[in-house]
Amino acid sequence: MFRFTKNIEDYSQEIFQASKYIGQGFRVTFDHMNRKPITIHYPYGEMVPSERFRGRIHFEFDKCIACEVCVRVCPINLPVVDWEYKASMKKKQLKSYSIDFGVCIFCGNCVEYCPTNCLSMTEEYALSVYDRHELNFDHMALGRMPTVS
Numbered sequence: 001m002f003r004f005t006k007n008i009e010d011y012s013q014e015i016f017q018a019s020k021y022i023g024q025g026f027r028v029t030f031d032h033m034n035r036k037p038i039t040i041h042y043p044y045g046e047m048v049p050s051e052r053f054r055g056r057i058h059f060e061f062d063k064c065i066a067c068e069v070c071v072r073v074c075p076i077n078l079p080v081v082d083w084e085y086k087a088s089m090k091k092k093q094l095k096s097y098s099i100d101f102g103v104c105i106f107c108g109n110c111v112e113y114c115p116t117n118c119l120s121m122t123e124e125y126a127l128s129v130y131d132r133h134e135l136n137f138d139h140m141a142l143g144r145m146p147t148v149s
């Protein structure tokens with residue numbers, strides 16, 4: 001008799017615990033039903049990046065002095081700065097500049113240390129391509145204004 005009572009008591013406790021957990025589950029579900037979704041239906045909806053988001057780098061050709069500081073501070077020496085020395089002007093003249101975003105880790109060092117501020121991080125994040133070589137942006141592509149503002 002005592003054993004039967006004990007079994008009933010244990011069984012009741014288990015039912016109570018199960019009801020409690022189901023109730024907790026429903027409380028979380030109802031709580032989330034009142035919230036706005038944090039996911040977006042990309043590409044139909046676009047993400048709004050934070051102010052400090054580090055996206056595609058923008059480059060201003062006219063401001064670059066070909067000092068190559070960006071190359072030295074880059075952890076993987078990524079920017080390719082092609083220049084020639086103009087004896088008549090006694091200074092370097094930039095011929096081309098490129099960054100391969102297939103390799104870049106978007107650390108922002110080049111932007112941080114560029115003495116003429118000709119590099120800046122944009123909020124552009126949609127960089128997917130079919131061929132990874134298309135991610136090697138020359139100065140024309142780098143100079144394009146970002147598609148996300």
Ligand code: SF4
Nearest residue numbers: 064065067068070114
């Ligand atoms: S650090 Fe700036 S100015 Fe110097 S080469 Fe790089 S982009 Fe040009």
Ligand code: SF4
Nearest residue numbers: 074104105107108110
């Ligand atoms: S963001 Fe970082 S990894 Fe990319 S080019 Fe600049 S320094 Fe190099």
